[in-house]
Structures are given as structure tokens and as C-alpha cells.
Amino acid sequence: MTDVLDGDVAEAPLCGGCALQTIPLDEQLAAKRESVAAALRNAGVEAEVAPCIDAHGTGRRRATFHARRGEDGVLRVGFSEARSHRIVDLAEHECPILLPAVQAAAEPVRLLAKHLLGLKKPIDAVVTSTETGLDIDLRGAGKIPEKLRLGLVEIAGQTGLARLAVHGDTVVEMRPPVVRFGHAEVVPPPGGFLQATQAGEEVLVRLVLEHLEGAKQVGDLFAGSGTFTLRIAVFAEVKAYENNRDALASLDRAWRATAGLKRITIEGRDLFRRPVTTGELNAMDAVVFDPPRAGAEAQAWEIMRSRVNRVVAVSCNPGTFARDLKILTEGGFKPGIVTPVDQFRHSAHVEAVAVLTR
Numbered sequence: 001m002t003d004v005l006d007g008d009v010a011e012a013p014l015c016g017g018c019a020l021q022t023i024p025l026d027e028q029l030a031a032k033r034e035s036v037a038a039a040l041r042n043a044g045v046e047a048e049v050a051p052c053i054d055a056h057g058t059g060r061r062r063a064t065f066h067a068r069r070g071e072d073g074v075l076r077v078g079f080s081e082a083r084s085h086r087i088v089d090l091a092e093h094e095c096p097i098l099l100p101a102v103q104a105a106a107e108p109v110r111l112l113a114k115h116l117l118g119l120k121k122p123i124d125a126v127v128t129s130t131e132t133g134l135d136i137d138l139r140g141a142g143k144i145p146e147k148l149r150l151g152l153v154e155i156a157g158q159t160g161l162a163r164l165a166v167h168g169d170t171v172v173e174m175r176p177p178v179v180r181f182g183h184a185e186v187v188p189p190p191g192g193f194l195q196a197t198q199a200g201e202e203v204l205v206r207l208v209l210e211h212l213e214g215a216k217q218v219g220d221l222f223a224g225s226g227t228f229t230l231r232i233a234v235f236a237e238v239k240a241y242e243n244n245r246d247a248l249a250s251l252d253r254a255w256r257a258t259a260g261l262k263r264i265t266i267e268g269r270d271l272f273r274r275p276v277t278t279g280e281l282n283a284m285d286a287v288v289f290d291p292p293r294a295g296a297e298a299q300a301w302e303i304m305r306s307r308v309n310r311v312v313a314v315s316c317n318p319g320t321f322a323r324d325l326k327i328l329t330e331g332g333f334k335p336g337i338v339t340p341v342d343q344f345r346h347s348a349h350v351e352a353v354a355v356l357t358r
């Protein structure tokens with residue numbers, strides 16, 4: 001079953017990001033569930049794995065487009081072809097996974113990349129659809145000469161972008177690009193992390209909040225701009241840790257501007273090098289962690305040695321998820337049901353949420 005996720009399928013689709021496009025959806029979901037179950041079995045973790053929840057919803061609200069000039073001199077904007085550097089141009093192909101607003105962002109990106117053609121650099125554009133319009137962060141351009149920056153501002157205005165940034169530095173903000181986490185309005189940093197689909201965010205939040213029921217002091221580790229923190233703060237005080245200080249500043253501003261939330265304290269910290277210590281953890285009655293693909297190994301050891309007795313683990317990598325859960329089980333934690341969540345339709349990616357108690 002997991003072979004399906006290797007993407008080695010007959011009639012592989014044109015675009016490399018969607019290796020599973022020809023596989024029926026129920027088989028994709030079954031294979032994703034099995035990849036989580038297999039990773040847990042291989043790590044020696046005994047846990048029941050629920051069916052995979054389809055969280056594609058209305059589509060991906062965030063994508064990275066490549067803008068490249070081909071050997072024929074034509075500028076193309078889109079995704080890489082399977083096993084190739086050629087670009088599948090979004091002007092010629094409708095992408096089956098993107099929100100329409102994100103698909104439409106290919107045209108502003110084309111104008112922006114065309115404007116920067118003289119730099120002869122491969123440009124990537126991180127595109128996010130927000131409540132107030134498109135937020136685009138261009139990467140790969142290096143330092144932009146002032147004259148070219150003015151042109152970028154003009155194109156952003158003509159195409160109605162909410163915000164345009166280059167390498168995370170805002171070039172122009174026509175309107176703050178707002179996303180809503182519960183009651184809080186958040187303006188994430190340019191290119192900052194957001195769950196890939198709105199439906200995915202809602203499913204992950206629902207599971208995390210269910211697993212935290214009754215907690216009063218919660219640690220949110222790898223908190224980003226506060227996807228979980230700002231919802232948890234409705235019923236518990238939260239300490240949020242994250243190494244992206246701009247994301248934490250967005251979280252903090254949103255907390256200060258939102259009535260009715262309990263106290264949130266933030267700390268910028270590299271949790272791989274300096275995990276939250278047992279002493280700090282002992283003041284919490286539950287911890288959530290949602291690390292990048294490398295997982296939360298150093299953090300799992302600290303939690304295992306602490307007096308915390310409830311952990312909610314969220315992950316985008318079954319292998320490191322299983323490894324981290326194994327560490328926790330060695331400290332006496334027992335996993336409850338593990339729920340796989342699919343917000344990356346047609347790709348091999350899968351997320352999982354588990355609660356562990358002792």
C-alpha cells in the first residue's frame with residue numbers, strides 16, 4: 001500500500017508536485033494512513049491509527065511558484081515538471097489543488113519576474129491568499145536596485161496585491177494581509193508559515209483543542225504565528241516558543257489587540273539547540289509540539305524527563321513523529337488514537353496528531 005506514496009505510478013502527471021494525481025482519492029487516503037501506521041510499527045510504538053481525514057477543503061492557500069526563462073527565452077511561471085527543471089506554466093494548465101485566488105497569483109508573479117528579468121536570477125515566489133488579498137514574497141532575486149524596487153511597487157498596486165516583499169523584507173503593504181486564528185486577526189511575516197489549507201488548519205486545531213481539554217497552563221512549542229496558541233488562550237495561559245522572531249512578534253501583536261484572551265508569553269528560541277527544559281516544563285500541565293520535518297527529538301527527551309503528563313504531538317513527517325513518540329513512551333507516556341490528516345492532496349505528504357498521557 002505504501003508503494004502508492006513512492007510516486008512511481010504509471011502515467012505520472014506532468015507536474016512533479018502531484019505524483020499521486022492518478023490514484024483515486026480513497027486509495028491516497030488509505031496509503032497515507034498506512035504510512036503513519038507503518039512508521040509507528042517500525043519505531044516500536046503501539047497505537048491505534050484512525051482513518052486519514054481529507055482536509056483539502058477548497059484548496060491550497062499557499063504555494064511557491066518558480067519563475068524561469070526557458071531555453072527558448074520564454075518566461076514561465078508555475079511548478080517544476082516531474083524529474084525536470086522545466087516549468088509547467090500556470091497560464092496553460094489549471095492546477096487541481098490550488099485555491100483559485102492562488103492560481104490567479106501566477107499573473108502578478110509573471111509581471112514581477114518579468115520586471116526583474118535583467119537581474120538574470122531564478123525567482124521563486126511564496127504566494128499566500130489572505131482575507132485581504134494576496135501576499136507575495138519573492139526569493140532568489142538578491143538585493144534589488146532602487147529603480148527596480150519602484151517598478152515592483154507599481155506592479156503591486158496595479159495588480160491589487162495586499163503586500164509584496166523580497167526575501168522577507170516588505171517592499172510595499174497596500175493592506176495588512178490578515179489571517180484569522182479564532183477571534184484574533186494576525187498579520188504573519190512575509191513568507192511565514194501557515195497551514196497549507198484552511199480546512200487542514202481547522203482539523204488540526206479541532207484535534208489539538210479536544211486533546212487539551214481542561215488544561216490551564218499550556219506550552220506551545222514551534223508555535224509559528226500562533227495557529228494553536230491564539231485558540232488555546234481562550235481557555236488557558238500559554239507559553240509560546242518559536243525560533244522565527246518575526247512570527248512571534250505577529251503572534252504577540254495579535255494577542256494584545258484581541259479582547260478576552262488569557263495571558264500569552266512568547267520566547268524566541270531554537271528548540272533543536274535549546275529545548276524547553278524539564279524545569280520550565282514542570283510548570284505546564286500540557287504541551288503541544290508541531291515541529292518542522294526534522295521533528296522534535298531534543299524536545300521529546302526533555303518532556304520525557306519532566307513532570308508533564310499530557311503531550312499533543314502534531315507532525316508533517318511520519319518518520320520523525322514515530323521516533324519522537326517512541327522517546328515519550330520510554331518515559332511512560334501512552335499514545336491515544338493517532339489521527340492522520342491530509343491537506344496535501346495528490347502529494348505523498350501527510351500530517352498526524354496524537355495525544356500521549358501518563
Ligand SMILES: C[S@@+](CC[C@H](N)C(=O)[O-])C[C@H]1O[C@@H](n2cnc3c(N)ncnc32)[C@H](O)[C@@H]1O
Pocket residue numbers: 193194195222223224225226227228241242243244247269270271272273290291292316
Ligand atoms: C510546522 S510549523 C508549525 C507552526 C505552528 N504550530 C502552526 O501551526 O502554524 C513549524 C514551526 O517551527 C518553527 N521552527 C523551525 N525550526 C525551529 C527551531 N529549531 N526552533 C524553534 N522553532 C523552529 C518554524 O519557524 C515554524 O513556525
